[in-house]
Amino acid sequence: MEVVKFLEKGPGLALFLGFMVAVLGVVIFLIRRSSKKEYTARIVFPVIFMEIAFVFLIILMGFKKGSANTVGPAVVPLLWIIGIFAFSIILIVKVLLGHEEKDPEWGNIRVAVTYIIFTVLYLIIMQYLGYYIATVLFLIGGMYYLTYRNWKVMISLTAGWLVFSYLAFYKLLYVPLPQGKLISWIFG
Amino acid sequence: MDLLSNLVTGFGYLAGVQPAVAIVVGVILGILAGAMPGLSPSMGVALLVPFTYKLSPQISLILLGSIYIAANYGGSITAVTINTPGTPSAVVTSFDGYPLTKMGKPGVGLGTSLIASTVGGIIGTIILIFFSVPLARLAVKLHPAEYFALAIFGLATVASLGGKNWAKAFIAAMLGLLINTIGIDPISGVQRFTFGNYKLFDGFALVPALIGLFALSEVFSRMEEYKLEKGVVAKFEKANWPKFMDYWKLKFTILRSSILGTLIGIFPGAGATIAAFLSYDVAKKSSKHPETFGKGNPEGVAAAEAANSSSVGGALVPLLALGIPGSATTAVLIGALMIHDVNPGPLLFVERPDIVYSLFAALLVANAVMLVLGLWGSKLWIKVTIIPKKVLLPSILAISIIGSFAVHYSIFDVASCIGFGIAGWLLKKHGYPAAPIVLGMVLGKLAETNFRRAVLMGGYSVFITRPVSIILLLLAVASFAVPLMQNRKNSSE
Amino acid sequence: MKKLLIAVLLIALLSVSLFAGGASEGSEASFPTKPIHLIVYTGAGGAGDILSRKFVDIASKYTDATFVVENKAGAGGIVAMEYVKSIPADGYTLMYVTKSNISKLAGASEMNPTAEFDWIAMMQIDPECVITNNKTDVVTWEQVVADAKAKDGKQLWLGPAAGGLDNVTAERIWKAAGIKATWVPFASGGKAKAALLGKQGVTYTGNPGEIIGKPDFSVAAVCLDERLPQFPDVPTFKELGVLGVENEIIWRGFAVKKGTPDAVIAWYDDLFEKVNNDEDWIATYAPKGNKLVHYTRDKFNQIVEEDYKGYLEAFGK
Numbered sequence: 002m003e004v005v006k007f008l009e010k011g012p013g014l015a016l017f018l019g020f021m022v023a024v025l026g027v028v029i030f031l032i033r034r035s036s037k038k039e040y041t042a043r044i045v046f047p048v049i050f051m052e053i054a055f056v057f058l059i060i061l062m063g064f065k066k067g068s069a070n071t072v073g074p075a076v077v078p079l080l081w082i083i084g085i086f087a088f089s090i091i092l093i094v095k096v097l098l099g100h101e102e103k104d105p106e107w108g109n110i111r112v113a114v115t116y117i118i119f120t121v122l123y124l125i126i127m128q129y130l131g132y133y134i135a136t137v138l139f140l141i142g143g144m145y146y147l148t149y150r151n152w153k154v155m156i157s158l159t160a161g162w163l164v165f166s167y168l169a170f171y172k173l174l175y176v177p178l179p180q181g182k183l184i185s186w187i188f189g
Numbered sequence: 190m191d192l193l194s195n196l197v198t199g200f201g202y203l204a205g206v207q208p209a210v211a212i213v214v215g216v217i218l219g220i221l222a223g224a225m226p227g228l229s230p231s232m233g234v235a236l237l238v239p240f241t242y243k244l245s246p247q248i249s250l251i252l253l254g255s256i257y258i259a260a261n262y263g264g265s266i267t268a269v270t271i272n273t274p275g276t277p278s279a280v281v282t283s284f285d286g287y288p289l290t291k292m293g294k295p296g297v298g299l300g301t302s303l304i305a306s307t308v309g310g311i312i313g314t315i316i317l318i319f320f321s322v323p324l325a326r327l328a329v330k331l332h333p334a335e336y337f338a339l340a341i342f343g344l345a346t347v348a349s350l351g352g353k354n355w356a357k358a359f360i361a362a363m364l365g366l367l368i369n370t371i372g373i374d375p376i377s378g379v380q381r382f383t384f385g386n387y388k389l390f391d392g393f394a395l396v397p398a399l400i401g402l403f404a405l406s407e408v409f410s411r412m413e414e415y416k417l418e419k420g421v422v423a424k425f426e427k428a429n430w431p432k433f434m435d436y437w438k439l440k441f442t443i444l445r446s447s448i449l450g451t452l453i454g455i456f457p458g459a460g461a462t463i464a465a466f467l468s469y470d471v472a473k474k475s476s477k478h479p480e481t482f483g484k485g486n487p488e489g490v491a492a493a494e495a496a497n498s499s500s501v502g503g504a505l506v507p508l509l510a511l512g513i514p515g516s517a518t519t520a521v522l523i524g525a526l527m528i529h530d531v532n533p534g535p536l537l538f539v540e541r542p543d544i545v546y547s548l549f550a551a552l553l554v555a556n557a558v559m560l561v562l563g564l565w566g567s568k569l570w571i572k573v574t575i576i577p578k579k580v581l582l583p584s585i586l587a588i589s590i591i592g593s594f595a596v597h598y599s600i601f602d603v604a605s606c607i608g609f610g611i612a613g614w615l616l617k618k619h620g621y622p623a624a625p626i627v628l629g630m631v632l633g634k635l636a637e638t639n640f641r642r643a644v645l646m647g648g649y650s651v652f653i654t655r656p657v658s659i660i661l662l663l664l665a666v667a668s669f670a671v672p673l674m675q676n677r678k679n680s681s682e
Numbered sequence: 683m684k685k686l687l688i689a690v691l692l693i694a695l696l697s698v699s700l701f702a703g704g705a706s707e708g709s710e711a712s713f714p715t716k717p718i719h720l721i722v723y724t725g726a727g728g729a730g731d732i733l734s735r736k737f738v739d740i741a742s743k744y745t746d747a748t749f750v751v752e753n754k755a756g757a758g759g760i761v762a763m764e765y766v767k768s769i770p771a772d773g774y775t776l777m778y779v780t781k782s783n784i785s786k787l788a789g790a791s792e793m794n795p796t797a798e799f800d801w802i803a804m805m806q807i808d809p810e811c812v813i814t815n816n817k818t819d820v821v822t823w824e825q826v827v828a829d830a831k832a833k834d835g836k837q838l839w840l841g842p843a844a845g846g847l848d849n850v851t852a853e854r855i856w857k858a859a860g861i862k863a864t865w866v867p868f869a870s871g872g873k874a875k876a877a878l879l880g881k882q883g884v885t886y887t888g889n890p891g892e893i894i895g896k897p898d899f900s901v902a903a904v905c906l907d908e909r910l911p912q913f914p915d916v917p918t919f920k921e922l923g924v925l926g927v928e929n930e931i932i933w934r935g936f937a938v939k940k941g942t943p944d945a946v947i948a949w950y951d952d953l954f955e956k957v958n959n960d961e962d963w964i965a966t967y968a969p970k971g972n973k974l975v976h977y978t979r980d981k982f983n984q985i986v987e988e989d990y991k992g993y994l995e996a997f998g999k
Contacts, residue, residue, distance in 0.1 A: 231727075232726070234727070235726040235727035236726055238731075238732075239735055239751075242735070242739070328880075329879040329880030330880040330881075330882075331880070332880075332882060333882075373757075373790060373843075375843050375844070376844060376867050377844055378789060378844040378845030378846075378849075378867075380790060387760045387761065387764060387791065388756070388761070390757035390758075390760060390790060391757055457872070457873050457876050507876065511876065511879060511896070512895055512896050513872050513875055514870075514872045520727075520728075520870070520872060521727035521728075524732050527732070528736075530966075532895025532896075533895065534895035534896045534897070535896070535897060536895050536896075536897060537895065597725075597753075597754075597756055598754065599761075634869070638867075638869065642866055642867070645864060646864075646866055646883070
């Protein structure tokens with residue numbers, strides 16, 4: 002069980018997850034070159050689920066066993082892991098038998114991904130410049146990116162949201178909104 | 190009758206200015222907290238507790254009780270208008286509420302949810318008033334084996350949630366269940382799948398996951414469509430508020446869901462979300478047109494809302510009659526009472542009837558106030574649906590971020606919310622529904638801990654030797670198998 | 683683009699000014715010159731939160747300092763402790779602590795409580811006790827022992843999570859009394875009490891204050907040297923011949939990060955002493971079965987160290 006101890010956290014975990022990603026890459030590469038090319042996502046999703054279940058399964062081997070008359074901590078998660086494997090295999094078989102539709106078309110994926118990046122940046126900036134500045138950047142920048150140009154609405158909405166979050170969350174509900182590391186460093 | 194005269198005294202107590210203000214303020218704050226993703230009813234109540242220190246115990250309880258009632262309704266507003274359930278139990282409301290909005294009928298969704306919530310809240314309160322003592326005695330007798338059976342019964346609803354995509358629905362539920370095992374195991378105390386990170390000791394918090402799976406994933410999907418000039422609804426007709434007859438058609442659904450919701454609310458640890466899922470499933474199965482559920486059937490909205498609002502009355506049963514908190518919100522209420530040196534329990538009815546009966550009266554009045562404010566407010570809420578998406582979508586993201594932060598004041602929660610959002614978007618796009626993940630996360634601990642607790646207390650045979658447990662388990666098997674078989678029949682035809 | 687810049691600048695200015703209220707000059711004339719944050723490891727509305735807010739309420743009678751209660755819930759206090767650990771030891775961050783935190787640290791963390799924190803004020807001693815349902819046949823401690831022997835390990839003791847303070851206390855009581863039983867963990871103390879009311883088990887391990895207002899519950903025995911004045915009819919384990927569990931208590935108090943200046947701690951000592959003698963404080967907490975005390979850092983740190991060692995031993999570490 003020393004192996005499990007190594008794989009369950011820190012560098013061992015990173016190595017383990019890296020390996021799983023590599024396996025996924027190989028799987029995608031193989032499907033792309035096969036006759037099921039148009040079903041890539043239909044197959045990749047169950048494969049990802051099985052990989053997640055596999056990671057959990059390996060870690061689960063390190064759990065202590067239950068004594069007589071008790072159900073140990075590993076039993077129930079193991080049940081769910083088996084379930085994930087079973088249904089993933091059913092889904093893959095359905096694709097191979099031709100019972101599945103082709104992959105859905107991607108829409109305007111660029112906008113969606115850009116917005117995900119915006120949201121992540123928002124969270125990061127919030128920790129350095131504080132909640133309010135980050136929110137201003139996010140809301141104004143976000144609407145601007147979507148080609149919205151009504152400045153009256155953009156500014157009043159942003160200012161209104163700032164005042165609302167300050168009064169309702171910070172003042173009334175005592176939610177300690179992030180002050181920002183840089184800001185508190187400057188202001189002491 | 191003693192009870193009735195006490196109740197009359199209770200109503201008399203409400204005559205002053207202070208109680209009236211407490212109810213109105215409580216209902217307004219409750220609706221707002223409920224509509225705000227991230228502020229669940231329990232948090233709405235908890236965050237207001239410090240303000241009640243200086244108030245009398247009666248006024249405190251009236252204020253907090255009004256918030257509790259109204260918050261359960263408030264969650265449905267954002268669920269219907271922008272597919273962002275404000276509370277966990279409103280997930281179920283969004284199943285049919287949001288499709289109604291997309292069909293250009295947000296008024297039907299909003300109106301139905303308000304009426305069902307009000308009626309459900311009143312029925313729950315009436316059951317609380319008349320039957321709290323005997324029902325509470327019954328509730329504590331419920332053995333872990335029976336809780337386990339109840340959880341399995343709830344999980345069986347996945348079969349009907351999935352429809353044609355049943356295998357995907359099951360995978361989604363299993364993922365939710367597996368996610369739910371992350372954290373310190375409540376039975377043995379060992380760490381499971383925490384990856385050495387103390388932030389995972391309690392597992393993933395439900396509310397940020399919920400906001401991610403529903404609100405964020407919806408935003409990302411809309412971005413991908415990139416038809417952002419208009420609102421969710423291009424325009425809606427003025428006259429699309431339901432008529433009295435439309436509501437009257439839902440009377441049996443609302444009545445049945447309210448009773449079911451109250452009963453489930455009584456059992457410590459079950460709660461509003463399970464009540465909503467179960468009564469939705471029951472409504473769907475007993476409907477003549479089950480195929481219209483999930484596509485904008487007002488019955489679905491009514492079932493979910495009546496159940497989650499009536500569960501409030503149920504949850505107060507063990508609190509008042511036994512002094513035992515059965516839900517997160519009632520645990521906060523008990524704390525608030527103890528500040529005022531009021532100890533809930535059977536003696537409370539004898540020693541402080543003023544507190545108990547003024548609360549009962551206040552809950553009834555709060556439902557009426559909620560109806561009035563809700564009717565007026567709905568005219569405002571409905572406008573949300575015509576806000577251009579270029580403005581609405583960034584705003585939903587901003588609301589979601591602050592909402593998931595407010596749960597534990599934790600950046601980790603916000604990050605996991607974004608993670609769930611991305612996953613939810615990709616899953617939904619490929620036909621994996623998000624609702625079973627939530628169901629798995631809600632029911633996973635209930636099922637697992639009660640299963641293991643039951644075995645600890647009486648061995649494996651308890652599940653079949655206890656009549657309630659075996660009946661519930663058989664019902665679960667049936668509700669599991671029937672939709673699957675119907676699917677098979679439909680697809681072979 | 684120009685408009686965008688102006689708008690961003692304008693609102694940035696507004697948002698910076700929102701902070702100006704919170705930030706103040708950093709001169710160290712005398713403690714405290716800015717608000718003190720009291721970190722609470724339970725959620726808003728929880729028992730610890732209520733106690734902390736009561737403390738703040740009373741403390742503000744004796745000092746002009748502003749206290750801000752901040753909830754950092756999660757992982758039984760580890761989230762709060764990790765947070766306090768990450769903040770400068772200037773005394774402006776005070777932390778509400780209980781003995782439960784120590785059992786959590788011993789069980790699930792590598793953090794050493796006395797190496798990271800200075801435990802400056804222990805304020806309450808709440809003895810552990812065994813509670814029974816007096817509508818059953820097993821009410822007194824003698825009956826519990828007889829029942830346990832008859833059931834040979836299958837007697838059910840209900841309580842909160844496994845490996846927690848109550849669980850360890852129960853195991854120590856079993857050992858001292860020479861009995862065997864099964865611990866049935868529930869999601870919370872409240873749910874375990876519901877199950878005891880439903881006669882699903884024989885005892886519940888908790889504190890005497892938990893029976894107030896609940897006529898079906900009796901305290902079988904309490905873990906103390908002498909009887910509690912608030913519960914004069916309840917025997918102690920010592921009287922009943924069960925020795926070695928007189929110190930099974932839950933304490934509540936306050937800690938700061940290790941390295942906080944002595945002058946600051948002296949300021950706190952003075953404040954805690956005043957709160958300890960406050961009528962409102964006594965009237966609120968004495969009737970619940972607490973012993974109200976004020977142990978300062980030397981004694982408290984020693985207690986924490988011993989408790990920590992005891993838990994490490996109990997968990998076989």
